[in-house]
Amino acid sequence: MSDNQDDVLSRLMDGEMADMQPSRCLADVCQSEEQKQKWARYHLARDAIRGEAVDQTFSIASAVSAALEHEPTYSNVTSLSQHSETGAAAADQQSRVEQTASGKARSRWGLGAAGLGVAASAALATVIGLDYFQNTGPTAAPNTVVAGSPTLTLPSNSVVNSATVSVPGLTGIGTQQAPVDLVSNRGSYWVSGQNGQRVGAEMRLNQLLGDHIEHSPNADWRGMLPYSRLVGYDASAGAEQ
Amino acid sequence: MRQLKTSLRGWVFAAVSTSLPLSVAADEMDAAMLLSTMSTAMQTLNYEGTFVHIQNGHADLMHILHANDENGESERMRSLNGEAREVIRNNSLVTCIWPGSNDVIVNKSKPRTLIKPVDSALTDSDMYLITTQGKDRVAGLAANVVSVVPKDDYRYGYRFWVDTDTGMMLRSMVLDARQNPVEELMFTSITYLDSVDPQRFVIDPNEPQAQWTENAENEENSIRRVVDKVRFDALPNGFEERSETLRMMAVRKDSPVSHVVVSDGIATVSVYVEYVARAQHDPSALGSTHMGAINAYGLSLPTALVTVVGEAPGKAVESIARATRLVN
Numbered sequence: 001m002s003d004n005q006d007d008v009l010s011r012l013m014d015g016e017m018a019d020m021q022p023s024r025c026l027a028d029v030c031q032s033e034e035q036k037q038k039w040a041r042y043h044l045a046r047d048a049i050r051g052e053a054v055d056q057t058f059s060i061a062s063a064v065s066a067a068l069e070h071e072p073t074y075s076n077v078t079s080l081s082q083h084s085e086t087g088a089a090a091a092d093q094q095s096r097v098e099q100t101a102s103g104k105a106r107s108r109w110g111l112g113a114a115g116l117g118v119a120a121s122a123a124l125a126t127v128i129g130l131d132y133f134q135n136t137g138p139t140a141a142p143n144t145v146v147a148g149s150p151t152l153t154l155p156s157n158s159v160v161n162s163a164t165v166s167v168p169g170l171t172g173i174g175t176q177q178a179p180v181d182l183v184s185n186r187g188s189y190w191v192s193g194q195n196g197q198r199v200g201a202e203m204r205l206n207q208l209l210g211d212h213i214e215h216s217p218n219a220d221w222r223g224m225l226p227y228s229r230l231v232g233y234d235a236s237a238g239a240e241q
Numbered sequence: 242m243r244q245l246k247t248s249l250r251g252w253v254f255a256a257v258s259t260s261l262p263l264s265v266a267a268d269e270m271d272a273a274m275l276l277s278t279m280s281t282a283m284q285t286l287n288y289e290g291t292f293v294h295i296q297n298g299h300a301d302l303m304h305i306l307h308a309n310d311e312n313g314e315s316e317r318m319r320s321l322n323g324e325a326r327e328v329i330r331n332n333s334l335v336t337c338i339w340p341g342s343n344d345v346i347v348n349k350s351k352p353r354t355l356i357k358p359v360d361s362a363l364t365d366s367d368m369y370l371i372t373t374q375g376k377d378r379v380a381g382l383a384a385n386v387v388s389v390v391p392k393d394d395y396r397y398g399y400r401f402w403v404d405t406d407t408g409m410m411l412r413s414m415v416l417d418a419r420q421n422p423v424e425e426l427m428f429t430s431i432t433y434l435d436s437v438d439p440q441r442f443v444i445d446p447n448e449p450q451a452q453w454t455e456n457a458e459n460e461e462n463s464i465r466r467v468v469d470k471v472r473f474d475a476l477p478n479g480f481e482e483r484s485e486t487l488r489m490m491a492v493r494k495d496s497p498v499s500h501v502v503v504s505d506g507i508a509t510v511s512v513y514v515e516y517v518a519r520a521q522h523d524p525s526a527l528g529s530t531h532m533g534a535i536n537a538y539g540l541s542l543p544t545a546l547v548t549v550v551g552e553a554p555g556k557a558v559e560s561i562a563r564a565t566r567l568v569n
Contacts, residue, residue, distance in 0.1 A: 188296050188297045188299055188301070188532055188533060189297075189532065190530045190531070190532045190537075191297070191530060191531055191532065192528065192529070192530055193528065193529030193530060193531060193536075193555055194528055194529065199525060199530050200525035201523060201525045201526055203344060203346075204492050204526065205530065205532075205537055205550070206337070206346060207346055207490070207491050207492050208492060208511070208513055208537070208548060208550045209532075209535060209537075209550055210335065210337055210346050210348050211348055211490065211500070211511070211513075212509075212510075212511040212550045212551060214335055214348050214349075214350060214351050215351055215500070215502060215511065216502070216504075216509040216511070216551075216552075217483070217502075217504060217509055220280055220284075220353050221276065221279065221280050221283075222280075222283065222410060222413070223283035223284060223307065223314075223316070223353075224305065224307065224316040224318055224328070224330055225283075225305075225410070225413070225426060226552070227318055227328040227330070227335075227337075228292075228294040228301075228303055228318065228426060229294075229296065229532060229533055229534075229535055230326075230328060230337050231294075231301070231303055231318050231319065231320050231326050231327060231328055231337075232294055232296060232299070232301045232303075232320065232326075232533075233326070233339070233532065234323055234324065234326065234339075234341070
């Protein structure tokens with residue numbers, strides 16, 4: 001796998017889709033067994049890190065591939081049967097053959113577009129779902145990601161520019177890119193128990209916490225690891241929020 | 242390295258075989274022994290690794306280097322994400338550096354002690370149920386899992402993944418009363434070393450020199466002493482006062498601060514009492530705050546500001562703050 005492909009997977013995981021065509025990237029992922037497995041491993045690792053139940057038999061890429069294969073035929077052109085019912089009976093056999101060929105070609109296109117639409121919706125739901133996980137506390141229920149049912153419209157330059165897919169819980173995706181959630185802006189910080197807002201005088205609390213860690217009998221158990229709380233603290237974190 | 246591992250296991254088994262109370266349940270004994278092994282390994286091994294730390298729904302990747310030689314323990318931990326925040330600790334000082342804000346906090350380090358091979362605080366605790374939870378695999382290494390379950394909601398639960406070969410802690414979780422993780426730490430890679438170059442613990446001279454905040458007392462200014470200026474009306478069940486000192490701290494440069502350590506044997510909180518009149522209390526220092534599993538509570542008394550900080554649920558921290566009384 002090339003570095004570029006790794007980068008695409010990584011950006012899909014991180015929701016960094018500003019200059020990407022997620023549906024096309026997803027289709028590429030589904031065509032490569034190696035990429036599918038890698039993507040599944042990424043999700044497995046993230047689930048494990050977050051302490052969530054891990055279904056090792058579930059493959060996101062395979063699920064999307066299956067959605068592509070089983071998506072019913074879709075076309076936004078008039079069907080052949082409608083042609084015959086509305087007076088196309090006078091056309092000759094050759095014309096029928098041409099129309100049939102044309103219709104099939106359009107159907108295949110429609111199938112691909114709709115399939116990619118489903119794939120894109122799955123990819124976006126996945127990516128945005130992951131972004132949701134990154135922005136929420138550990139007690140939030142993962143299955144609350146989907147609520148409500150506004151319509152998702154993909155970008156006009158997308159492969160699936162003729163499709164409109166619904167992804168519950170999302171509004172305006174594709175027409176308005178969310179700001180990239182930089183790692184540099186995501187450190188930990190002190191939060192008020194009353195209103196959940198960041199509090200002032202954090203350095204004072206850090207001074208007390210540092211002193212507490214050093215004098216706590218817990219340090220005899222876990223060595224320096226409790227200091228990860230102070231290392232995780234970022235004075236600039238949350239400035240964008 | 243092989244020699245070190247062998248000697249570590251030998252120390253633990255020898256100590257355990259000569260000191261086990263017969264009444265201790267076998268599983269609790271195994272679990273307590275694993276925690277003791279973990280404590281010993283983390284203080285005595287030389288190791289270097291990368292781990293993920295998750296709190297407040299945010300994952301941070303960190304690097305740790307630990308050495309134990311004739312000069313004692315030396316440790317260095319650095320964030321690999323965002324700004325290179327780090328903590329460097331040796332047998333005299335703990336230095337916390339935040340390059341982005343040019344803040345540096347220096348504390349005097351406290352000598353660590355090995356926990357007992359079978360600590361009665363663990364095996365005879367009325368506050369926790371400690372059990373083994375089978376085997377697992379972390380960072381490519383086999384691990385035994387130990388579960389510490391609290392019997393009420395005034396303390397957190399814990400799970401530890403302990404390297405079956407070295408006793409090193411490979412993963413830990415802090416759990417709330419509903420067994421939801423509030424904080425997690427997991428090694429993604431770890432290497433056990435024969436020795437570590439001391440130069441790797443030297444602070445970069447280019448680190449920020451501004452805003453150094455020293456909690457460490459210097460010789461002429463040290464007034465640290467054991468006192469009895471703070472009492473508690475009623476602490477949450479199982480919590481007891483373990484120590485009380487009066488010393489100068491950076492948070493209050495003009496007068497000494499009382500520091501009381503309160504613990505149930507596992508959960509520990511610190512009670513800091515600054516002797517200043519209520520009119521001088523900073524409103525932002527009052528009420529409850531938290532960062533991951535750490536909770537803090539500030540309470541204004543007529544003649545003192547009480548701040549309780551510790552790895553315990555907010556309910557326990559607030560209860561301890563409200564139970565604080567001053568002795569004239």
